[in-house]
Amino acid sequence: MSDETKTYKEESPARYSRRDSFVKLGLGSVAIVGGGAAVFGYEFLSPNVLYEPSPITNAGKPDQYPQGSVTADVKNGIYIIHGPEGFYALTAICTHLGCLTAWNSELGIIACPCHGSKFNVEGTKTDGPAPRPLAWLRTWISDEGDLMVDRSTTVPAKQFLRT
Numbered sequence: 001m002s003d004e005t006k007t008y009k010e011e012s013p014a015r016y017s018r019r020d021s022f023v024k025l026g027l028g029s030v031a032i033v034g035g036g037a038a039v040f041g042y043e044f045l046s047p048n049v050l051y052e053p054s055p056i057t058n059a060g061k062p063d064q065y066p067q068g069s070v071t072a073d074v075k076n077g078i079y080i081i082h083g084p085e086g087f088y089a090l091t092a093i094c095t096h097l098g099c100l101t102a103w104n105s106e107l108g109i110i111a112c113p114c115h116g117s118k119f120n121v122e123g124t125k126t127d128g129p130a131p132r133p134l135a136w137l138r139t140w141i142s143d144e145g146d147l148m149v150d151r152s153t154t155v156p157a158k159q160f161l162r163t
């Protein structure tokens with residue numbers, strides 16, 4: 001065997017191996033680009049919709065709210081109030097800059113921690129920079145007897161729900 005032949009035979013596996021590597025690298029690159037294009041295409045074609053939670057809150061059975069109670073539902077940003085004239089719901093979102101207010105049972109007021117606005121139990125502003133009273137929200141009793149609140153619909157003040 002000549003030196004030239006021997007060299008060719010020794011180099012051949014390495015040359016094929018390098019070629020295979022380049023082919024695999026190329027196929028891998030094409031696969032990555034194709035995958036990226038597929039993901040981008042899916043994102044582009046899927047509807048651009050914001051799925052927000054329902055504004056309807058099921059506040060449970062009315063009898064769990066004793067007469068004279070003010071119950072804060074912090075998760076939904078509302079107060080459920082059982083006054084002498086019936087049930088009603090107020091938004092807990094301050095009308096000044098949107099902070100979450102808090103019920104102060106000792107003082108009997110709804111107070112905003114941000115800039116000091118205060119509201120009475122019917123949502124009327126009594127102090128502070130808030131420009132409007134707290135909104136009254138639509139309430140009704142469901143077919144199952146649950147107290148329901150629609151956080152997206154306001155009603156005029158003093159629309160009590162009598163059960």
Ligand code: FES
Pocket residue numbers: 094095096097098099112113114115116117128129130
């Ligand atoms: S956000 Fe309530 S007083 Fe400013």
